[in-house]
Amino acid sequence: MAQQHTPFDRIEGSLEYIGLLRETIQTTKSDIQKEVARAKSERAERRLEALHLVTYKLERLSRHIDSSHRLLNDLRTLRRLLLGER
Numbered sequence: 300m301a302q303q304h305t306p307f308d309r310i311e312g313s314l315e316y317i318g319l320l321r322e323t324i325q326t327t328k329s330d331i332q333k334e335v336a337r338a339k340s341e342r343a344e345r346r347l348e349a350l351h352l353v354t355y356k357l358e359r360l361s362r363h364i365d366s367s368h369r370l371l372n373d374l375r376t377l378r379r380l381l382l383g384e385r
Contacts, residue, residue: 314371317368331354
């Protein structure tokens with residue numbers, strides 16, 4: 300049976316995926332900031348608390364994704380050095 304290929308078979312595919320995640324997180328953070336402003340203007344305290352928690356969680360996720368991006372980039376560089384690519 301032939302082995303199926305996935306976008307994650309190569310580091311470049313994983314980097315592309317992580318890049319898309321980074322973009323989505325940035326877009327979501329921007330959207331949430333708009334929601335925070337709206338909740339403040341409506342004096343919706345409970346909603347505002349929930350949005351602050353969402354902001355915190357998105358920031359943590361963003362740091363993890365950025366770290367993963369750096370690690371994958373390092374691995375790609377090391378692979379190129381070891382295999383004499385460039």
